[in-house]
Amino acid sequence: MTQTKAPREQSAQQRAADVREGAEQWMLAYRLMLRIRFFEEQVNDLYRTARMPGLAHLYSGEEAVAVGVCQALRPDDYITSTHRGHGHCLAKGASIDRMFAELLGKEPGYCRGKGGSMHIADQETGNLGANAIVGGSAGIATGAAFSSKMLGTGQVAVCFFGDGALGQGVLYEVMNMASLWKLPILYVCENNLYNEYTHNAETTAGSMLARAQAFNIEAEEIDGQDVRLVYATAQRLVERARRGDGPGFLLANTYRFHGHHVGDIQRTYYRSKEEEEYWKAERDPITILGNWLLEEHVADAAQLERIRSEAQEEVTAGVEFGLNAPFPEISEVTEHVYA
Amino acid sequence: MSTPSVVSSQSSQAGTGQMREVTLGQAIRETLAEELRRDPTVFIMGEDVAEAGTPFKVLSGLVEEFGPQRIIDSPISEAGISGLGVGAAMTGMRPIIDIMFGDFIGLAMDQIVNQAAKVHYMSGGKLRVPLVIRTTLGATRRTAAQHSQSLHAWVSHIPGLKVALPSTPYDAKGLLKTAIRDDNPVIFFEDKMMYQLKGQVPDDDYTIPFGVADVKRAGTDITLVATSSMVQIALAAAEQLAELDISAEVVDPRTTTPLDKETLIASAQKTSRAIVIDEGYERYGVTAELAAVIADGAFYYLDAPVKRLGAMDVPVPFSPVLEDQTVPTAEAVTQLAKTLCGRV
Numbered sequence: 001m002t003q004t005k006a007p008r009e010q011s012a013q014q015r016a017a018d019v020r021e022g023a024e025q026w027m028l029a030y031r032l033m034l035r036i037r038f039f040e041e042q043v044n045d046l047y048r049t050a051r052m053p054g055l056a057h058l059y060s061g062e063e064a065v066a067v068g069v070c071q072a073l074r075p076d077d078y079i080t081s082t083h084r085g086h087g088h089c090l091a092k093g094a095s096i097d098r099m100f101a102e103l104l105g106k107e108p109g110y111c112r113g114k115g116g117s118m119h120i121a122d123q124e125t126g127n128l129g130a131n132a133i134v135g136g137s138a139g140i141a142t143g144a145a146f147s148s149k150m151l152g153t154g155q156v157a158v159c160f161f162g163d164g165a166l167g168q169g170v171l172y173e174v175m176n177m178a179s180l181w182k183l184p185i186l187y188v189c190e191n192n193l194y195n196e197y198t199h200n201a202e203t204t205a206g207s208m209l210a211r212a213q214a215f216n217i218e219a220e221e222i223d224g225q226d227v228r229l230v231y232a233t234a235q236r237l238v239e240r241a242r243r244g245d246g247p248g249f250l251l252a253n254t255y256r257f258h259g260h261h262v263g264d265i266q267r268t269y270y271r272s273k274e275e276e277e278y279w280k281a282e283r284d285p286i287t288i289l290g291n292w293l294l295e296e297h298v299a300d301a302a303q304l305e306r307i308r309s310e311a312q313e314e315v316t317a318g319v320e321f322g323l324n325a326p327f328p329e330i331s332e333v334t335e336h337v338y339a
Numbered sequence: 340m341s342t343p344s345v346v347s348s349q350s351s352q353a354g355t356g357q358m359r360e361v362t363l364g365q366a367i368r369e370t371l372a373e374e375l376r377r378d379p380t381v382f383i384m385g386e387d388v389a390e391a392g393t394p395f396k397v398l399s400g401l402v403e404e405f406g407p408q409r410i411i412d413s414p415i416s417e418a419g420i421s422g423l424g425v426g427a428a429m430t431g432m433r434p435i436i437d438i439m440f441g442d443f444i445g446l447a448m449d450q451i452v453n454q455a456a457k458v459h460y461m462s463g464g465k466l467r468v469p470l471v472i473r474t475t476l477g478a479t480r481r482t483a484a485q486h487s488q489s490l491h492a493w494v495s496h497i498p499g500l501k502v503a504l505p506s507t508p509y510d511a512k513g514l515l516k517t518a519i520r521d522d523n524p525v526i527f528f529e530d531k532m533m534y535q536l537k538g539q540v541p542d543d544d545y546t547i548p549f550g551v552a553d554v555k556r557a558g559t560d561i562t563l564v565a566t567s568s569m570v571q572i573a574l575a576a577a578e579q580l581a582e583l584d585i586s587a588e589v590v591d592p593r594t595t596t597p598l599d600k601e602t603l604i605a606s607a608q609k610t611s612r613a614i615v616i617d618e619g620y621e622r623y624g625v626t627a628e629l630a631a632v633i634a635d636g637a638f639y640y641l642d643a644p645v646k647r648l649g650a651m652d653v654p655v656p657f658s659p660v661l662e663d664q665t666v667p668t669a670e671a672v673t674q675l676a677k678t679l680c681g682r683v
């Protein structure tokens with residue numbers, strides 16, 4: 001199923017030029033992916049030490065999808081996200097501090113503690129919200145694309161969802177409309193092989209890509225562990241959508257390194273340790289980009305190490321901020337029911 | 340839960356067999372197993388119901404005994420599985436559809452409300468829909484607005500649907516058997532926080548008829564009508580009230596449709612005061628209907644207006660400090676009961 005494809009065929013000189021030109025962007029991608037990884041490891045630690053209320057669905061292993069796609073977006077472009085949404089929020093520019101505050105139910109959190117892990121929204125970065133209903137944001141993202149077209153703002157909407165959302169009918173209703181009306185939207189299906197604790201081979205018949213193609217939506221399947229490829233493909237589909245040439249569908253093959261949520265520890269009954277080890281050892285998007293940066297002499301090991309420790313420090317500072325932040329006033333419970 | 344579970348005091352228990360202690364989750368699982376064994380037309384379909392046994396592990400072990408033909412992992416398609424359940428029920432099967440969180444019935448509402456509920460009536464009584472939809476309710480799990488609601492009022496509102504709300508392992512078992520054997524669509528709500536609640540169940544096969552309330556604790560000064568998750572809250576309040584020499588009677592309707600109006604009214608007539616407690620949103624909720632039934636039926640016996648305690652009319656917030664404000668507590672029930680009894 002996973003097909004690896006170079007962004008484009010290039011001559012040696014062209015490639016060298018591209019590497020130089022892209023160096024800054026790929027170094028940033030490396031930093032952003034590490035930021036997400038360390039953020040998620042910290043969340044897991046908060047859970048294991050019983051310092052976080054509820055559960056969280058970790059994005060570790062899937063970082064290249066969020067980072068590659070969001071690098072192809074303008075700051076004012078919209079995204080909608082899922083229950084596994086921390087990576088999307090961070091990639092679109094959310095602050096680590098306020099994310100941790102939200103996960104801990106604190107007042108400075110993005111939603112004043114009302115949303116928690118599964119509902120982070122951040123208008124300033126175009127994030128219309130994570131969603132705890134599988135497929136729940138398909139309509140919202142399509143509506144945002146509709147606004148953009150009506151208002152002529154040139155914004156594109158990206159709808160992130162998991163392979164499990166292919167089971168939801170609303171997705172097909174809105175993809176049909178998006179194609180009919182050439183809405184500026186990119187549907188990004190993060191195929192991590194599982195719907196919770198069930199392999200998608202047991203839940204999903206036929207071709208995933210053909211679902212979009214049936215609506216005449218420009219669809220591409222890619223290796224979601226290669227951030228450069230994710231970026232290049234998303235860039236093409238986003239710009240196409242922005243021009244008014246209609247929606248795109250990006251099927252990114254990826255893998256979650258942890259359980260479905262932080263409490264999903266015993267999982268050998270639905271996926272093997274070997275499979276997990278393979279993806280972690282061979283298909284880690286951060287390692288893949290790191291190796292490329294070294295091979296192409298964009299960075300040396302010391303530089304990468306520095307980025308790593310800086311990202312770790314940001315996360316450590318962020319969690320401290322969240323832990324020390326106050327809870328909201330109890331009176332807030334009845335605020336914001338109506339606008 | 341702080342209070343010990345109370346074995347149903349008024350239900351008749353068939354057989355003479357032994358009683359055993361099980362959790363509410365175990366009671367559900369063994370009931371399903373017994374009915375799957377008894378009736379080959381029964382099957383279970385839902386998300387992660389087979390090997391995973393649902394996120395709450397309530398169905399663990401069923402697929403091992405009954406196989407994947409009868410314990411069926413579905414795509415994440417609540418509308419689809421509910422609709423398929425309606426059709427299968429109309430044509431000879433007894434489907435049990437699992438909707439993981441009660442919040443997700445929103446996705447299946449057309450199938451439940453416009454299809455399942457109306458088929459028998461619209462066909463002039465010719466077609467039947469022996470369908471069970473099992474789902475959950477209850478907040479305080481810190482899972483925020485889309486995984487914490489108690490939406491049983493929605494379906495209680497619809498003619499053609501029956502709605503069961505067990506509050507003990509004993510009730511869960513007897514009501515689920517009745518639900519599966521009933522020829523009508525039944526929406527069966529389980530409180531997520533109550534799966535570990537322990538209680539006695541008999542070894543023998545038994546059923547609990549729908550529309551028969553259960554007095555969980557007898558009393559004389561005030562009636563606490565409570566459903567599902569709120570029964571334990573009412574029992575805890577009754578304990579607190581006993582310390583103050585107020586004798587509270589706790590009545591659990593067990594099904595909202597059909598509703599045992601007589602038992603509710605008789606209890607309020609006896610005690611002359613009533614509070615209705617339910618975890619659904621208070622506004623236009625189950626508490627409103629039950630309070631109206633009591634106010635109407637016991638009007639001349641009442642010494643105080645019938646009062647209601649439901650979930651606060653806000654989306655369930657994530658932050659624990661906020662979420663804990665939204666659900667009725669034993670303390671709130673006790674406080675209100677004291678006021679009604681003139682003991683401020």
Ligand SMILES: Cc1ncc(C[n+]2csc(CCOP(=O)(O)OP(=O)(O)O)c2C)c(N)n1
Nearest residue numbers: 084132133134162163164165194195196415
């Ligand atoms: C409508 C709906 N049904 C069921 C669920 C419970 N649930 C939460 S996540 C999940 C699996 C989602 O799988 P996928 O879309 O592939 O996302 P992943 O978790 O793999 O990132 C399920 C079934 C839900 N949140 N919403």
Ligand SMILES: [Mg+2]
Nearest residue numbers: 162163192194
């Ligand atoms: Mg998935």
